[in-house]
Amino acid sequence: MEQLDKLREELFFSLDIGTRTVIGIAGVYTNEEKFKILAHSIREHKKRHMYDGQIHDIDGVTELVKEIKSDLERKLDISLKKVSIAAAGRSLKTCKVRVDKELGNNVEIKRNIVEVLELEAVQKAQEIINDNEEQNRFKYYNIGYTVINYYLNDNTMNKLEGHRGDKIGVEILATFLPQMVVEGLYTVISKSGLEVxxxxxxxxxxxxxxxxxxxxxxxxxxxxxxxxxxxxxxxxxxxxxxxxxxxxxxxxxxxxxxxxxxxxxxxxxxxxxxxxxxxxxxxxxxxxxxxxxxxxxxxxxxxxxxxxxxxxxxxxxxxxxxxxxxxxxxxxxxxxxxxxxxxxxxxxxxxxxxxxxxDTSFIENLENLDSNLKGPDIITPIGIALESITRKYKNFIEITFNGEEVRLFNAERIKVSDILVLTGYNPRKLIPKLGDNFVYFVNGERRVLLGEDGVEAKIYVNDIIGNLNTPLYDGDVVRIVEATQGEKPKPFLSQCVSLEEKVTINGKQYNLVKEIRINGNIVKNNPILEEGDRIEIIKIENLEELLKDTDEISFVSNILINGEEADLKTPLNKGDEIVIRRSKKIILYVNGKEMVINHNKDKFIFVDIFDYIDFDLSRPRGNLILRINGKDAEYMAPLKDGDEIEIYWSK
Missing domain, CATH: 3.30.420.40 (ATPase, nucleotide binding domain)
Known part of the structure; x- marks a missing residue:
């Protein structure tokens, strides 16, 4: 009994369920690393239970599998529990498809955008496969795809990541296996009292x-x-x-x-x-x-x-x-x-x-090949047996995706994106959406404040953050928290317009914004705007307007704006640096007569008077008398408001 249990544990049982025949092979893997065939059984279908490798009559195929199982159990004197099987390659479908995606204005292309683009292409290929299916629409396992070309603004590219553009595209060749084929095989095996x-x-x-x-x-x-x-x-x-x-x-x-x-x-x-x-x-x-x-x-x-x-x-x-x-x-x-x-x-x-x-003569490390197991028709059943021994990977794995059990084909390396293709998960749910735009008007001009960024989707594999390329293994649990849409902006007035536009005059700042109205009403603070608000900004246009409420305007003698000569009518802009040179006023009494003199000198001295009075110094008529407040004065003597000046010729 112990020897039988050991044999059952070490035994490899494979079935090749074909259109014309079903072949069962049982053997063990020896210490010499050879597959030793212990028994085989071949049965022909009595009726057309299968067409082109696909099971149509489940009960008919089940009876044939039961016969082979019983025959091998009799020959080996043990009960068989597990079996290795294969899905027919003739059931595979391939589809070439191109998908293009508008990005917007010169968007930087990141890897996740490319991954979603490829995912959409595979799903489009799957839709095409389904739409072309003459029979009932099956679920298809995507068992792999190859990128033929990428496109950036309709130009062929080898790689998209890192580039900027308005439009991207991808062309792929995708391969699919109908779920019906796999499920039919599983049903036959289960009804035969076996486990895959x-x-x-x-x-x-x-x-x-x-x-x-x-x-x-x-x-x-x-x-x-x-x-x-x-x-x-x-x-x-x-x-x-x-x-x-x-x-x-x-x-x-x-x-x-x-x-x-x-x-x-x-x-x-x-x-x-x-x-x-x-x-x-x-x-x-x-x-x-x-x-x-x-x-x-x-x-x-x-x-x-x-x-x-x-x-x-x-x-x-x-x-x-x-x-x-x-x-x-x-x-x-x-x-x-x-x-x-x-x-x-x-x-x-x-x-x-x-x-x-x-034929089987090319296969290395085989023992006990009899004459019935040497032809090219035995290659596949032997291959199924050896595949089960080497177990380089488990070809179908079971994953829990968002709470549901899903079986996936694992052609090479299964990853999160593969399960999304099989389940028809909408890849757009992975990309966050911008919130709705906020529209307002400034002095009649329509302006738009872009919606806020949404939160990217989170992919969890066994409660650990992953991504579309995270590899999956049998029994993994995958959960996706969908990406969100961003909020529509609720801006303050200051987020849409400048409440202050400062210029600097001789080191002192002045605000060019005189008044702001919202929908015709003057505002003094910083309110939250409503969609469609009409903002009117009334600004000071030039120096003349800025200085009009002061008496300084009449004393302006020279203006520089950002180092360039200007005048009172020159338009002002936010950030302007302005230098104004102003004239000065002095009141003097010259020869008993009051004079108001405007000048731009740092100091007003006696000799400067001659620029403002009619007194000819070129024709002397005696001694020139210069007096300030009754005292003799020099040409360079400083003057101040109220000084009494005397200027005359003495004979």
Whole structure:
């Protein structure tokens, strides 16, 4: 019993649920780092339970899985609990899409703006996928996207961050997997009494064994030619860069044989399979005619169909890769059809040896491979088993997002943005909005005060602040607090206009603002404005107006504004530096007569009088008498208000 428990714990059980057959493999990973196959079981669908890799009859597929489970349990003498499975690559959809976004006036582009732009592009691609779906609209897992180009003001850019512009754009190639495919697989496994231990994609499983990891740096194509479809995966730089599918595959050949030789589908299928292993074939058609033909003759008679299949495969490879890859690996039962490999090579312009059929003989570290597990149709089931052993990552993880359980496909590294795509979360909720603008009028001119900034969204992963690029792992809890809209401004008067506009005159400040009216009413303080208020500012325009209420204006003799000569009519502006030189007044009594003299001298001296009286000094008429207040005076004697001056010639 202890030995059985240990075996059950170490056992790896994988299922490849295909369109024509279901294959189960059970084995263990040995100390020599080899996968030892202990048992396998293969069952064909009795009816069309599946179409193109998608489960249509859940109960029918469930019965087949139960048969395989029972068969393996009998062979191993243990009960099976967990199983590794794969979703069909043919269910994948790709979509190329471009999204543009208006930013406003020369906005600086930050990383979060670019991330939201890419998120919108993926969601737009998802909408396109849904809108084009002929059946019911499914939820799709975004399993990755590649940026083809960025755009700044409609110019192609390699990077947007740090630039400024009015408009940005991005073009992406996004890949999706319908949730229905995954949920259908989970339902079958659950109804079969099993639990999903690991789930991957069939192309990933096949690549893991058909193409060594070190080879994936090369530009290679893997083509799985099954019964209903031919599925394509393309690698480059160590990654799967594209998936594609054509609707022509092995069944096209079977139908061509059936029509050519009047055979039922089952007989044609058996004949097709033998073409790869026998040279001569004998069979009876539906009317009893006996045929004896070589493989070469049969292939030649249906070569047009083989060529059609090759054409579609090559067209898809070129469409998604842009050119012929370095090499092509063929897997799947129908890849063994004589002439198909050579036809694909010819149409790609590759040497024949560059297009090869991969079977299990290429897989390293395998034990107990019997004759039933050596063909190219066994590559995927072996890959599913080995994927479950290596467990490089869990391909589907469960995340709690805003209180709801969500299952996501983890193609490489799942991050917060991926869950937003799957759930259809509106990315605009991540970007704060400006509050509504405040409109007012100043002297009839419309002005706008911009709304306040909103608060950015907060992304929490397990209650720790994260961002759109924060990686997610199975069981993580993600919560988003939406961004907010800023407040509409409620400004004071002083936030919209200057209550004071000072100029400086000879070192002293004066306010040019005489009066402010709001909606016709004079205001003396700093009130809060209302939307649409009309503000009227009445200002002093020039020096003449500033000085008109004083008697100083009549004494102005010289004006400098900001170092430049000006006059009383020169317009004044906030911050002006003004220097005014004023005239001075002195009252004298000259020869008994009162004189009021205006001057701009620092000191008024005796000799200055001659500039204001009619007295000819050029023609002497005797001795010149100069007196101040009855006393003799000199030319340079200072004068003051009220002085009595005498000036005359003495004979």
């Amino acid at each position: 231990g690991n789930i991957t994609l069939e192309p990933i499983a096949a690549l893991s064994v058909a193409i060594k990891e070190e080879l994936r740096l090369l530009n290679l194509a893997l083509v799985d030619i099954g019964a209903g479809t031919s599925d394509i995966a393309i690698t480059k730089d160590g990654k799967i860069i594209a998936y594609a599918m054509t609707s022509k595959a092995g069944d096209e050949i079977t139908e061509a044989i059936s029509k050519k030789y009047l055979l039922d589908f089952s007989t044609s299928e058996k004949l097709k399979i033998k073409l790869n292993s026998q040279e001569e074939h004998e069979f009876l058609d539906v009317v009893g005619v006996k045929h004896k033909l070589t493989t070469r003759e049969i292939v030649a008679s249906i070569y047009e169909t083989i060529e059609d299949i090759a054409n579609e495969i090559v067209e898809k490879i070129i469409e998604f890769n842009g050119k012929a890859p370095s090499a092509v690996f063929l897997i799947g039962g129908s890849s063994q059809m004589p002439g198909l490999r050579e036809c694909i090579a010819e149409k790609l312009g590759l040497p024949k040896e560059r297009v090869s059929i991969r």
